[in-house]
Amino acid sequence: MLEAAQLVYNKFWGKNLNDILQPVPNYGDLKYFTEEQIVDLKLMRLLYGETVLLVREEYDVCYNALKDSNSGGVVVTGQPGIGKTCFLYYLLFRRLSEKKTVAFQVGDIFFLFQETGVRILSNSSTQSSIPRGIWALCDYTVVIAIPCPTFLAASTMGNAWIVQTSFPSRSRWSKWLKDQKGYLVWMEAFSKKEISAIGLIKRLDVERLCKNYDLWGPSARTCMSLMDGGQLEDYKRSVESAADKFTRDVGQFADLDDMSVSHRLLVLLPCKTRRTVTATLASDHVLGFVFRAYAKRDLAARQRFYQMISRYYPWLCASARYIFETGVLLWFRYSPTEDLLSCDPALDWYPELKIPACRENMVFFSKPEALNHVDNLKLPFCLVSVSETSAAVVAIVLTEDFVITVQMTIASKHDAKSIGFEKIYEGLPPKFLEARTWCHVFLTDTEDKAISLREQRLDDVVEKLIETPIYFYSAFFNVDELASILTAERAEKLNDDIAAATEKMDTSE
Known part of the structure; x- marks a missing residue:
């Protein structure tokens, strides 16, 4: 020595x-x-x-x-x-x-x-x-x-x-x-550039290493250990077990001290001074494991878990948002066609608006060009964005009378400039849009947030972006009411469809 x-x-x-x-x-x-x-x-x-x-x-x-x-x-x-x-x-x-x-x-x-x-x-x-x-x-x-x-x-x-x-x-x-x-x-955790550099100097398959990073999070040790394909199934089981433990009692991990859960599910994010830390879920892929574990819980356990992560643990807001958005998409896909979601207008003179479930008439898209060919669709029809850069609008619902852009959010305020109305305006056929009223709905998880969102005066901002008027609404969507729709199998199928659409987007670029 x-x-x-x-x-x-x-x-x-x-x-x-x-x-x-x-x-x-x-x-x-x-x-x-x-x-x-x-x-x-x-x-x-x-x-x-x-x-x-x-x-x-x-x-x-x-x-x-x-x-x-x-x-x-x-x-x-x-x-x-x-x-x-x-x-x-x-x-x-x-x-x-x-x-x-x-x-x-x-x-x-x-x-x-x-x-x-x-x-x-x-x-x-x-x-x-x-x-x-x-x-x-x-x-x-x-x-x-x-x-x-x-x-x-x-x-x-x-x-x-x-x-x-x-x-x-x-x-x-x-x-x-x-x-x-x-x-x-x-x-701070590894950046993707650093994980690529590690792969290069260790003579590893950099592309595969980066895929592990995207799927499982920024632990270099995990990314490198999963280069051995034989370890993947065992690691998946460990993530499933961690997600089960996490959704059973999230309160026990409030101090981020249980490493059996946190290093498989969470990414620790230090503040600028490096003296304090918060956390988020490691990736969308890992979020899927958490959601499937959540879906297997009984109604009371789901209510308790969602309330905890959405109200008391700000560092888990990404998980709450994911659960909320996934619940809404499952409603669009599996709710009976007669189900309608009532929306409250920002101004009393706006037209009455109810969002329909679209069931099999639902597809995922990644580029605004997908909106160019909506003339012959069977209505109502729902297009769901899977692009991280395609603005905050997650769903576009088309009916005989309306173009309804739906933004799912668990925040109480939102800036209209980041919604991306211009791309939608440019993508939709002009005659199709002219024949319909454009409504934008903030869909959120509490009535108080719904009130706050629709009271924002965004009309003036929108007028500077596009020539078509947009009427603003909000709606309260209660995830607790998904008992008959929410199953782990349906959540997994939805996640697979989104992953397939995202992969198709990546390969086409």
């Missing part, structure tokens, strides 16, 4: 880090330590378990968040599989390049790197062996649960500043962090 530590010292002490790092091919702004460098430094002897080390853009952000602290320590945490342990080794290299004395814990010993060289010391050494102002680095492992006694004693005396990297499980580090009056720094 001492030989490896000496190699690291000789390589980095006082050296320019940028001169040592290698650019990632085709990603010139990203750099990394190559496999050859890792081997030459014998980093495996220092318990480094990877073959390369990508210097993420986030590492510089986190380093700047660390270096001005006056506390006794910090835990750097975040999404599992985003390079927290790699960050610790990067910290070691960077501090050495800046000629800063640093201690680095490895198992039951630690190395003291200083201007005179490297020393190896026991974890139970006296705190006096730690020079004042030192950074003491350690990673949470099965061997190292908390920083060693020497680090903790030196921190208490004000000599050392501890940096530990760990999963976001408070039981691991809350006591020592509280005792040392420390704080948390949350690390």
Whole structure:
């Protein structure tokens, strides 16, 4: 071990880090330590378990968040599989390049790197062996649960500043962090550019790796493990189990501390300062697992779950929105044709409006050009957008008398400029539109939101966008009333149809 530590010292002490790092091919702004460098430094002897080390853009952000602290320590945490342990080794290299004395814990010993060289010391050494102002680095492992006694004693005396990297499980580090009056720094998850770079320097199938990223979320560890096709079914089952647990009692995960659920379902999103964090579901694909688990619950359990995520956990608003939108689409597809959804007008003189269920007369579209050929459709007909860039209108319902653009939202306000009326206006045949009244409906999940949405005065904004008048309405859609329609099988079929339409869109571009 001492030989490896000496190699690291000789390589980095006082050296320019940028001169040592290698650019990632085709990603010139990203750099990394190559496999050859890792081997030459014998980093495996220092318990480094990877073959390369990508210097993420986030590492510089986190380093700047660390270096001005006056506390006794910090835990750097975040999404599992985003390079927290790699960050610790990067910290070691960077501090050495800046000629800063640093201690680095490895198992039951630690190395003291200083201007005179490297020393190896026991974890139970006296705190006096730690020079004042030192950074003491350690990673949470099965061997190292908390920083060693020497680090903790030196921190208490004000000599050392501890940096530990760990999963976001408070039981691991809350006591020592509280005792040392420390704080948390949350690390951002991998970007798609970074996951592509990892694939390139590890000689993996980058396209397949990015598909795993889109399907399952930004954990590099998960994305790479699923390159082995044999692990996919087991991972799906683990996500299904997590979704089942999540929808059974979402309240138990309010502090994001249950890693059996959070790292399979959630993406942790730090704020700008990296001191606090929120979360969202990892992907639309993962949202589908949550919805199917939700659909299997009885009515009382569904009501409880939806109320919790829509009212009390803002970080789960994407899940609430997905459940609401999926419920509406299932209503369009499976509700009896005689069912009509009554809408309330923004002004009393607007025409009476009721939205019909369209059942089999429902298709998905990705481009406005799909609206060019609606003249011969059997009405009523519903077109549902699957394009992320096609504005906020999710559904367009065509009847003999109306063109009804439907925006599904769980917010209480919305800006008309982002709705995308211009594209719809340009896409519909002029004569078809002239023969009908255009109505826009904000469809939401509470009566209070419905009132707020229709009271917005959007008429003037719309007049500046298109030449056709649009009448604004709102409607309250109660997801609790879907008991006879909502099943896991129907939800899965809807999700498959949307995925197929989205894939068709991707291949045509």
